Every structure is written in structure tokens, then in C-alpha cells.
Amino acid sequence: MITNFTSMKNFLIVGFPGLSPQYYGPVSALLFVIYLAIVVGNVFILAFVAYERSLQKPSYLVFCHLALNDLTFGTVTLPKIIAKYWFDDSIISFYGCFAQMFFVHYLGSATSFILLVMALDRFIAIYIPLRYPVLITNNIISVLCGFAWFIPLPLMVAVVLHVLTLSFCKSNVIAQCYCDHISITRQACGDDVKIVEVTSLCVAMFCLLVPLAFILFSYISIIGIIMKMSNAAGRKKTLSTCTPQIFITCLFYLPRCFIYVASTVGFSFSLDVRILLILLYSLFPAAVNPLIYCFKTKDIKQMLMKRLQKTKIGVQIKLSYQCKADR
Template identity: 50%
Template sequence: MSAGNHSFVTEFIIVGFPGLQPEFYGLASTVLFLVYFCTAVGNVIILVLFATDRDLHKPMYFVILHLVVSDILFSTTTLPKIIARYWFQAGAISFTGCFVQMYLVHYFGTVNSYILFIMALDRYVSICFPLRYPMIIKNSTIHILSATAWIVAKAGPLMMVIRAYPLPYCDSNKIMQCYCDHIAITMLACTDRAPYSFPAFVVAMVVLLGPLAFIIFSYCSIIVAVVQIASTQGRLKTLSTCSGQLIIIALYYLPRCFIYLSSNIGIRFSTDLRIVIIMLYSLLPPLINPLIYSFKTKYIKQSLMKRFKRSTAPQ
């Protein structure tokens, strides 16, 4: 069937985990709701701290602010619908709504990748060129780079939607995924998906591997700079400023690269296992990032402790 033929599908059904038995739907929805609740609360706390503490109005924390906003928006895009699917058996999503969700999923994922690139750039300049850091990395620099990230990130997901939306969908309408994404949708098209999946794969690799290449370079340069520090205490202190960011970067990039590469070199997983891995790398970073900010970032930790002591002090 050609790509110009008519689509008979008017809505999609988000299946979630195909192998999950109905008796576990309540448990699944509860777990997903708790993940969403904790993600929202944790990230909102960081936003409140940032809004009320001017000590946090520094370049590195502005980068974290953008990551927090992206994490909240990504979780809000993906989780409510799959929670409703298991809680209220409301898995249906309109044809257009599914493509809107697909666009937002890939858009916020792309924004995250670019923001992590900016985060690595900040640490690279801070450690490798400490004397020039105040001149190179200013609040205005971060604002410009972050705004550019949010704008440039629109291109790839928009291309995916424009190419996938007109395809004929005339058979199954069941999305074997917890949200609408490019692979899950185009697999339902009544046409050869290779001409559509390969450009999308290239875009995904550019978005992932482009920033990742610089991140690897920057942290290799950081390691070289740290080794040249004379004192052991100085080396440990310098590395500690990067440890939180390294955890965030690893959580984001490693599972994504594994899934994308394995699916394109012939490594096959069961559908449920693949969805579990995707949900882990989609939901774990937004959930864990606030904890990393709180315990691994000096001024956020100090601001949090100051407010905690103030709230517990006797009146």
C-alpha cells in the first residue's frame, strides 16, 4: 500500500506492557503515579529554591534550571496517559493527539541532550580554563545557549512528525509502548517503514552522539587537568564538582545509546523487556536528578539545609 493511501485509524490505543496481567494494573498505576508525584515534587522544590535564593543565580545553576523544566515537561507529557490507561482503562488517544505526544517526547528528549552538552561545557571551561571562566561563562552566555537549545531542538522531532503523520494507518491501532514515539507509531503503518525509520535513526544518533562526543572529550580533558593538580585533596575536590553531572549524563545517554544501537544491529529483546528499559531511561533521570542536585551540588544543598533548619526551628 502506498504512502498516499487513506488511513482508517482514527485513534490509537496505548497498550503499555503487553505481558502485564490485569490483576497487576492497579499496582502498575500506583507505582507510575508515585514516580510522577515524586518527580514533580522533587523538581518543583528545586524550582522554588532557585526562585527564592539569589545565591543560586549562577551559570551552572541556570543550566540545572533548564534541565529541571525539561524533566517536568517530559514526565507530564508521558506519565498521565499511561497512568490513566492502567488506573481507569483509558488507553485511547486521538490520532492527532498521539502525534502531538510523539513530537513532545522527542522534543524534550532532544532538549535534555543539548542541555547536558551545555552542562559539560560549563564544567570543561571551569576546570580547564579556571581563570577565563568568569569571562567566558556568564549568565547571559548560558541564557543564549539554553534558548538556542530549546529552539534548535524543534527541528528533528518536527521532521519526524511531518514524515510519519501522512503514512497510511489501516490495520492495528495498538501502540506497544507506554507513550507514542516514532518507532511505536511507524511500526503500525501499512507501508515499508525503512525510508522513514532510517532518517529518524540518523537524527537520533546526531542528537545523542553529537553532544556525547563533546561530553566525552570534555571529561577526558577534565581528567587530564585534574591529574596535573599537585595535591590529592585538590584533585578530589575538583572531581567532586563533576560527579553529580557524570551520574546524570550516564543515566541519560548509556541506556538510550544501547537501545538505539542494539535495535539497529539485530539484537532483539522481548517487547516487555524493551519497554521496561525505555521507561527506566525515560523516567529514572527526572526522578533521581533532584536528589543528585541536592546532595552533589554545593549551593543547592546549602540552600535546602538552610530552609530545612528554618522550618524546624522552634517558634
């Protein structure tokens, strides 16, 4: 047990408190597979869009920013919890825990603003399509995504510095799979804890709800435009251009809203279930988003199939040459 701020040298990552040691191996293996899926999927998207010049359009540049965010989030959070279950290495340094907390909340906030840029891109493309090539260019989308990365940066730095002013006189045990704001502030004591919690909540609501308000407005307006179309084929085609963005946005926001609403109405979860739900809504989108890009985005899917077909033909030609040489 830690008794004061000066003696707090490190934190202990517990992960799932109720998990039996006999399951440590399978759980660490599962988390490792999830991490591999995040790395392979998002690196593939980044490399594929960078390689295919025809895909270097505003919509796909936003996908790249989101892929970079997902890749970074998985790299920040998963290796430590994998090491905890695989090598029984649950210790994280005091400032290392604060660094992880910063990236967890900063990347989550940046995702929210990147989704706002994504919704803006689709809103202009469908609401004023004739002006789209002028209003949304690669340079403009890069600037907007730059703002999406920058806006939460000073806010999250302020949040972390605010938490660092607290005195820590409770346990150094983090009952979570990674260091986050709630887990760390629970180990603090003093009159300032409530002020820090309220301030951080206000920052979190700004970073999540302000983008969500515009995202809802954009997609509701888009759906309204689509419903007014008299041509069924046109409706289907227009809706298909928004399907990936809607799926990705729902994966990010719906689980968070579910947790919040469930807590508000008094529906409680056990600690292990709550940690599992937080882990799922944090990491599942990062692993699944690349599949959505590939299978729900027409241009990427067509280009991917074209490349696979060329590779298949190339292999067949090579094999036929080898057969002839053997004869």
C-alpha cells in the same frame, strides 16, 4: 483493525502487553508515585533556585532548564499510561498520539543539548578557570540553553510531518507506554516507510551523538586535568564540582547505549522487558536528578541545610513561646 489512513481515528495504548489485569492497580499506583516524585522534585528545584538569589549562577541555571525538561517529559508521558491502568482509558486520538510522539523525541533531544551546555560550563570552569567569569555568565548560559531548546525543534517538527505523510493500514495498537516514532511507524505501510525510518534515525543520531561526542571530549579532558594535579585535596575538590553533571549525563546516556549495544550484538529482550527498560531510562533520571542536585551539589546542599536549620529553630522558638503562654 484499521484498514486505511482515513479511518484511523485513534490509537490504543497497550502499555505492557503481558501484564495480568490483577496488577493494573499496583502498576498504576507505582507510576503515579513516580509522577509525583518527578513533579515535586523538579518543581522544588525550580522554585528553590528562583527563591535563593545566591544560587542563580550559570551551573544552577542549567539545572533549572534540565528540571523543566524532566517535568515536561513526565507530564507528557505518564498521565495517559496511568489512566490506562487506573481507569481502563487506553484510547488516544490520532493527532494526540502524534503530539505525544513529538514531545517525547523533542524533549529527549533537548536534554542531549542541555547536557552539552552543562559539559561546556564545567570544561571552561576547569580548563580556563580565570576566564570563566567572563566567558560564562547568566546571560550567556541562558542563550546557550535557548539554542539547546531551539536546535531540535525544527528537526522534530520535520520528523513528525514526515511520518504524517504515511498511510496507516495496520493495527492501531501501540505496544508501548506512550506514542513514539517506532511504535507509530510500525502501523504504517507503503514504500515510504523505510525512507521515513532512515531519515528519522539520522536525525536521532545527530541529536544524540553530536552532543555526546563533545560531552565525552569535555569530561575526558577534565579528568585528564584532574589527574595531573599534584594536590590530592585539589583533585578531590575539582572532581566534586563535576560529580553531579557526570552522574546526570551517565543516567541519560548509559542505558540508551546499553539497549543499542545489546540489540547490535544480537541480545534480544522480550517485549515487556524492552518496554520496561525504555520506561526506566526515560523516567528514572527525571525522578532522580533532583536528588542529585540536592545531595551532590555543595551550594544547594548547604543552602538547603541552612534553610532547614532556620525552620527548625523557628519552630522551636514558636513552641517555647506557646509553652510560656500556657503557663
